[in-house]
Amino acid sequence: MAPAPTASESIPPIAQPFVSERARKLLDVVEKFVDEECIPADAVYHAQIGLGEARWQGHPSVMDDLKRKAQSLGLWNMFLPKNHFKEGPQFTNVEYGLMAEQLGKSITASEACNCAAPDTGNMEVIARYGSPAQKERWLKPLMAGEIRSAFLMTEPDIASSDGSNIRLRMERKGDHYVLNGSKWWSSGAGDDRCKIFITMGQTAPDHPDRYQRQSMMLVPADTPGITVHRMLSVYGFDDAPHGHGHITFTNVRVPLDAMILGEGRGNEIMQGRLGPGRIHHAMRGIGASEKALEWLINRLNDERKVPFGKPLAEHGVLLEWVAKARIEIDACRLIVLNAAIKTDQRDAKFALREIAEAKVKVPQVALEVIDRAVQAYGAAGVCQDTPLAYMWAHLRTLRIADGPDEVHLQQLGKRENRTRRDAIKAKLARQAQRSDELFRTMGVEKVALGAQKFQTKSKL
Numbered sequence: 001m002a003p004a005p006t007a008s009e010s011i012p013p014i015a016q017p018f019v020s021e022r023a024r025k026l027l028d029v030v031e032k033f034v035d036e037e038c039i040p041a042d043a044v045y046h047a048q049i050g051l052g053e054a055r056w057q058g059h060p061s062v063m064d065d066l067k068r069k070a071q072s073l074g075l076w077n078m079f080l081p082k083n084h085f086k087e088g089p090q091f092t093n094v095e096y097g098l099m100a101e102q103l104g105k106s107i108t109a110s111e112a113c114n115c116a117a118p119d120t121g122n123m124e125v126i127a128r129y130g131s132p133a134q135k136e137r138w139l140k141p142l143m144a145g146e147i148r149s150a151f152l153m154t155e156p157d158i159a160s161s162d163g164s165n166i167r168l169r170m171e172r173k174g175d176h177y178v179l180n181g182s183k184w185w186s187s188g189a190g191d192d193r194c195k196i197f198i199t200m201g202q203t204a205p206d207h208p209d210r211y212q213r214q215s216m217m218l219v220p221a222d223t224p225g226i227t228v229h230r231m232l233s234v235y236g237f238d239d240a241p242h243g244h245g246h247i248t249f250t251n252v253r254v255p256l257d258a259m260i261l262g263e264g265r266g267n268e269i270m271q272g273r274l275g276p277g278r279i280h281h282a283m284r285g286i287g288a289s290e291k292a293l294e295w296l297i298n299r300l301n302d303e304r305k306v307p308f309g310k311p312l313a314e315h316g317v318l319l320e321w322v323a324k325a326r327i328e329i330d331a332c333r334l335i336v337l338n339a340a341i342k343t344d345q346r347d348a349k350f351a352l353r354e355i356a357e358a359k360v361k362v363p364q365v366a367l368e369v370i371d372r373a374v375q376a377y378g379a380a381g382v383c384q385d386t387p388l389a390y391m392w393a394h395l396r397t398l399r400i401a402d403g404p405d406e407v408h409l410q411q412l413g414k415r416e417n418r419t420r421r422d423a424i425k426a427k428l429a430r431q432a433q434r435s436d437e438l439f440r441t442m443g444v445e446k447v448a449l450g451a452q453k454f455q456t457k458s459k460l
């Protein structure tokens with residue numbers, strides 16, 4: 001049996017010129033670490049999370065072992081893109097994207113390499129917009145993997161996909177801001193290592209520009225007045241010890257220097273935070289899809305399963321699922337790598353369209369691939385005996401988190417229409433005019449393109 005190509009040997013030709021030798025080498029180390037250390041540890045991690053309240057106290061010790069191992073292999077903070085940050089090991093978005101694909105195959109791998117959301121996006125915010133004092137206090141321990149963080153934007157009583165709706169009140173009173181309001185889906189808030197909440201709120205409710213009403217602050221998680229009421233479940237999974245918190249702020253006093261970048265800059269920071277994060281999510285989604293495909297192929301070749309007299313691999317429809325999965329995953333990978341390449345060429349704003357394409361397309365494809373694998377396993381596919389059910393639940397949330405599909409599609413549609421409509425109208429008019437000239441100069445009676453065939457046929 002020929003050895004399977006390594007991750008670096010599988011880089012699509014279109015991306016190869018953008019991947020350094022150093023990144024190729026590390027990519028193979030990531031692949032090996034995920035395959036041999038993290039995936040086997042996933043079930044142990046799950047088993048080490050306690051029951052009841054213990055689920056939110058402490059964390060599985062196997063994670064500490066994995067972190068030590070990852071650091072010894074040089075797999076640490078690979079996510080901070082080199083064109084914008086001097087912190088981190090200096091990889092591009094394409095290079096890290098390829099690594100994130102590998103990390104997406106395991107539930108422990110991203111955290112083991114200090115590359116897990118929401119810390120990655122939060123570290124980017126502090127690295128990009130934070131003051132030197134904020135970096136010293138929060139970025140340093142986050143980059144060392146000593147503490148974790150949460151990003152508090154979404155609120156229960158408003159449509160949070162529109163950042164201008166965010167209304168947790170941040171009132172300046174003397175040398176403090178006083179915060180009142182509620183947040184939910186604060187991912188990571190359940191983890192007792194989570195020490196800092198990057199919190200979005202309203203500092204100027206009457207500002208004429210709706211998008212300058214909000215600001216962002218670094219709020220220590222243990223500030224008096226903050227109450228974590230409950231953890232929200234995702235299709236029944238509680239995602240312990242990480243969790244998704246429902247939190248209230250009651251007269252929470254925060255010093256003025258907790259403000260990031262300045263009052264009214266909240267939406268700007270939020271946009272800056274989400275770009276590379278969406279590429280990371282998408283590439284992890286590709287990894288999850290590849291893993292689901294592996295499980296599908298494994299089931300097709302399970303010699304014990306012989307429905308209606310022949311193995312599953314001989315029932316044509318299942319091979320068609322394998323083929324479709326292969327095509328769709330490969331197409332998605334190109335979409336994401338293209339977004340990453342364009343982001344590296346300048347920044348996330350420059351690659352807005354490509355990032356939105358990846359953000360929408362990958363979870364949809366991943367869900368289809370996982371669903372086919374679930375189907376191939378029959379009842380086993382929906383229970384705890386395969387990783388598929390949990391993967392499906394997680395991937396499903398990516399069609400909502402970081403902005404629902406519909407918002408991205410509407411923005412994409414609007415942009416495509418706005419930027420192209422005039423040029424398209426002018427081009428079609430030019431082509432019609434040229435066609436008219438050709439009819440005249442060639443002395444042919446003018447007929448519409450579709451009608452031409454019809455007339456010819458009817459003459460026969």
Ligand SMILES: Cc1cc2nc3c(=O)[nH]c(=O)nc-3n(C[C@H](O)[C@H](O)[C@H](O)COP(=O)(O)OP(=O)(O)OC[C@H]3O[C@@H](n4cnc5c(N)ncnc54)[C@H](O)[C@@H]3O)c2cc1C
Nearest residue numbers: 151152153154159160161185186187397401402403404406
């Ligand atoms: C697992 C998970 C983790 C999350 N983690 C975090 C986190 O760490 N921090 C955080 O702040 N938030 C987090 N979120 C919340 C997530 O970002 C929000 O749910 C998302 O932004 C949508 O906001 P909303 O739920 O208020 O829905 P709404 O804004 O009320 O939208 C509801 C629906 O309305 C429709 N809709 C909205 N706008 C449009 C439009 N323009 N055109 C057409 N249809 C539209 C869409 O179908 C959309 O799904 C998380 C969510 C999940 C599920």
